[in-house]
Amino acid sequence: MTEPDATAKRKRMSSGQRREDFITKAIAFFAEEGFESSTRGLARQLGVTQPLLYRYFPSKDDLILAVYDAVYVNRWRPEWEEILTDRSTSVEERLNTFYRVYTDVIFNREWMRIYLFSGLKGADINRRYMQLVRQRILEPIVAEARAEFGHPPSPATDSEIEFAWVMHGGIFYYGVRDLIYDSALETRKDRVVADAVAAFVAGLKIKLAKSVEAEHASEAQRTD
Template identity: 55%
Template sequence: MTPKQPPKRRRLPPTERRDEILQKALNLFAEHGFESSTRELARQLGITQPLLYRYFPSKDDLIREAYRAVYLDRWNIEWDRLLCDRNVPLEERLKSFYASYTKAIFTREWMRIYLFAGLKGADINRWYIGLLEERILQRIVKEYRHLAGLDDQTKPSFEEIELAWALHSGIFYLGVREHIFSLPPSEDRDRTISAVVGVFHNGIQTYFAKAAVPKPT
């Protein structure tokens, strides 16, 4: 009996082959982190190392593409408009934003790559945290400063950004408990987000109201 031959790999156009390798790498990073060498990556991806190098000349190039695919490609430019639309009450803006944002990022792949990258100290986390602070957290602070009648053009202080992080991290934990701890997800995510935003909304207004009171001379 002749031995059974393994199925031949279907020839794909270069763009499709590159996307296939990237998707397999994302699955691998989500399960095992970023520790594998390019030789081991190629073996686990079921391709040769020269083929991996043809599409991604280095491991850093592959990680940068993972960042683009997982983070940047999921960024919805409508979020930028929504957070700054003062025709909509600020509390409602935040509820709508976080309902949409969590739908985009609450996946096993996204959450696990983000946390693996954080443990490794990978650049993709620093890039993404910079993006979060610039396009979400600073905007949230500036909108609350505006609501309190304070200067909304000044760069937020470290303490103000930390308050915005408290909101963001609290909502982020809903994804962590589901995709990292494998705990049951919130029965009604949007309702939970609404409650978290409501508590934050009331608390931070008190904080900025105190900041708006002139200090005695």
């Protein structure tokens, strides 16, 4: 009796396995070609028909959403938020630990290229992820800094969030220069993270103190 062909065996996937295979190949495709490419071109790259692809993803946006979930949502680690809120160490120590492990995940060529292509196309991936970063990273950072510096709990202002974005964006763009443009000057990622974190913590401490002074001055004027 003839043994079934190995290629035929590989093609016998369950519906779920085939869907995951499509997503994996779509990630590589979009990372190289961007989001302007047609689903026809993607189907050709996958070696399947366009109607078959549409059986799993009714529209290109559905496929892009699946790629977003695979690349960004599913790679998010719950322990990251635990690191940021662990008050057994200083905010600066926590940020150094957090950004070391966080960049181990996002400093990935596919992750970076898909993010950049998404921004150029105006796809929703960037907006979704930036909102995730604000809620789960930047707002907790400001809240923890307030607590450490002796300020009362208060929702982070847009100005404070922008200040945190400067640090976060600087670290991110170091990864872009390293992985996409091959132009990073410093080869030690931990040194870059430590410098960015130290500058942010020192600057935020001054910024929060000035905000408190301004609030006190405003209150004094109202009571005069």
